[in-house]
Amino acid sequence: MLLALIEDSLEREGWKGVSPMEILEILEREATLRRRGSITPNDVRSVFREVKKARETPVLETLRKNLTFALPKLPVSRHKVKMEEFIAASKNMKLYSDQEKSREIMDAVYLIRPKETRQQIGGLHEIKDRILNQISLAFNPRMAELGYDSNCRFLLLGPPGTGKTLLALVAAAENNVAFIKVRGGELMSGASYHGEPERRIKELFGLARQRSPCILFLDEADAIFWGGDATSNKLLAQIKSELSELTSKDRIVVIATSNKEELIDRATRDRFEPHVYTVPPPQDDDEWNEVVEIHLQKIKPYLAPDVEGRKITRMFRRERILSPRGVAETITEAHRLWASEIAAANEVRAATDQEKRTVALARFRADLERIEHMLPAIK
Structure with a gap:
């Protein structure tokens, strides 16, 4: 979504000579330097306004000094724009997500752009391609045009160290989407006030919607997927609500992992069907x-x-x-x-x-x- 917005903005302004992907990487790098996990469409628009303002100001000043009548609206600039102009404008990004997301969420989230490949996955011959191909379908806009509403929820179970995280990283790299990683234990750390756990879940999914298209990777999901008391039941209700509302149009794929399947609430597990997979160690x-x-x-x-x-x-x-x-x-x-x-x-x-x-x-x-x-x- 952000890349498409940058492409549309460049076309609207008539600016040439810069790569939309490089602009996105500049904005993401600035957000990382400020220790923030995401940028939003509002951030992109504000940067383009800054660049446009910086380009028009010298021209306006020159005209004001030489003309005595009112200035007409400046025509759209069709000449080349430099990447340095976007770097300078990114320094003034207001980072709207900073204002909307709590510190607890931002501290628990890791936002990266993976570069892993399918060739780096050893073994898993029975399920590797099946899982990765299904995730690719969930991101493919052609599927919606064909009337196919793919399930964008995946649950990967199995012992520690078998490749669950690597599968998710490869999926993000292959589909060129952002990767939002959060550990269940870190997300819920210190969430002791009434309503706090549910609020964090709501904000986490809100962050994913801002950063779409993306993979929301819930590591150690059993820490938030278990039931048994009033607090956890309210949390599960919020999780199930967020999972149920996701559609392929959101371009968000949720991948949850756990090595403690027995702790996961059954109704929450069912939200991931038919994409519940056991990721085993090498078989031979x-x-x-x-x-x-x-x-x-x-x-x-x-x-x-x-x-x-x-x-x-x-x-x-x-x-x-x-x-x-x-x-x-x-x-x-x-x-x-x-x-x-x-x-x-x-x-x-x-x-x-x-x-x-x-x-x-x-x-x-x-x-x-x-x-x-x-x-x-x-x-």
Whole structure:
């Protein structure tokens, strides 16, 4: 919606030479620098007014100095506009969302533009394409023209670290939409006053509507999807109301995740049907190897020739590393240890006298002990 508004505004003013996407990125960057999560259509309009005012003011001043009669309305400027003009105007953005959203909501929300790709998802052969393709349909305006009102609510269940968040990030990147992430626990933190939890939910969905098209990602959703007392029942009523009101025309897809399915209120869960999916860990050696290879690829220039994905996979299975997240963290840690060992050895070799050498040996003792057999001369 915001990108379309920028494109329409540029066409209306007759301004050429700038990219609508670059303008949007400038405005989003300014909002981020001010520690705010979103911009609104009003923000876009105010920036265009600032640019137009800045371009017209010098011309008006010159005419006023040289003319004695009333000035006619200036014609639309058809020449090129510079990106620097939008950068300057963005500094004066009033950020209407700042005025409308509570600090609790803005502090709990993370707004990003993901760049992950489908190729970065290891395993999940049975459901990966199905989930991502259904989300793409929910954003496709042609579906509404064909009379198809897609369900824009998805619930991803399963153990921690299996790829639920990565699926949501890839979906946002593929559809070129904003990604609003909020953790259930953070959203409800300190919401102890009467009516406060419901207000936060209402504001969260209001933020999503301002930032449409977007994915609203509710991580650890069981923290807000459980029932059992009067307060949580009122909260659930607000959540179910917001979910039920969403249509494909809103261009908002809600993706909720949880690894505690048993805590989720049944009626709330039903709002996500038929898009309730269990995201499992890799199901066989081929899927595990695929996950390992994806993460090894990131450090491929630094791998020894005898490092093979299948050998690493067997070792991980033997050591009970049972999730893709665990694989990623272990490979990252192995790379860190290797880099620290190389750095430690270089520090010792660079020592110019015995005192500095003694200090370096003591400081990097743990790293040096791991490579003692490679550098016997350092002792």
